[in-house]
Amino acid sequence: MYDPSGVCDHGQVTEIGRDTLSEETFFDSVGGEETFRRLVHRFYQGVAEDELLRPMYPEDLGPAEERFALFLIQYWGGPRTYSDQRGHPRLRMRHVPFTVDRAAHDAWLRHMRTAVDELGLAPDAERQLWDYLTYAAASMINSD
Numbered sequence: 462m463y464d465p466s467g468v469c470d471h472g473q474v475t476e477i478g479r480d481t482l483s484e485e486t487f488f489d490s491v492g493g494e495e496t497f498r499r500l501v502h503r504f505y506q507g508v509a510e511d512e513l514l515r516p517m518y519p520e521d522l523g524p525a526e527e528r529f530a531l532f533l534i535q536y537w538g539g540p541r542t543y544s545d546q547r548g549h550p551r552l553r554m555r556h557v558p559f560t561v562d563r564a565a566h567d568a569w570l571r572h573m574r575t576a577v578d579e580l581g582l583a584p585d586a587e588r589q590l591w592d593y594l595t596y597a598a599a600s601m602i603n604s605d
């Protein structure tokens with residue numbers, strides 16, 4: 462079982478991912494790679510239709526979808542392919558080229574909410590995932 466007590470969470474909440482002494486990671490407990498790929502795919506369907514967000518992203522959303530999926534997979538305890546390919550996440554730094562203001566934050570979270578809802582996770586898992594996403598989104602704001 463994933464241990465929600467926090468004893469295995471060594472800080473760096475938004476980036477490094479969690480070590481876990483327990484047998485099953487959050488990644489495994491919610492269905493592994495397929496779940497994160499579904500989440501990110503649904504999220505990018507929302508981005509594709511969004512007038513504010515769409516212009517920030519590259520024309521081909523496929524590689525962006527792949528980067529985000531690999532990041533979340535790694536963060537939640539799955540394979541570390543993201544860092545193998547991209548190095549340290551440094552997410553705030555990587556978002557500096559984009560204007561992440563309150564409106565962008567709200568739009569981002571709105572598409573993410575739809576995507577999370579459609580996963581149909583158990584309530585505890587859903588809350589944990591959502592808490593992380595809202596915390597991370599707030600920390601990405603870099604503009605008034």
Ligand code: HEM
Pocket residue numbers: 514517518519524525526528529532547552555556559560561565566569570594597598599601602
């Ligand atoms: C709050 C509003 C946010 C906006 C408007 C935003 C926007 C963007 C944009 C435009 C990109 C470039 C797409 C690409 O080429 O990969 C990007 C990349 C990325 N974003 Fe965000 N983002 C937001 C929040 C977040 C959050 C909360 C996370 C993590 C939970 C996140 C994780 C990533 C990752 C992993 C990448 C790819 C980084 C890389 O280059 O390796 N973003 N984001």
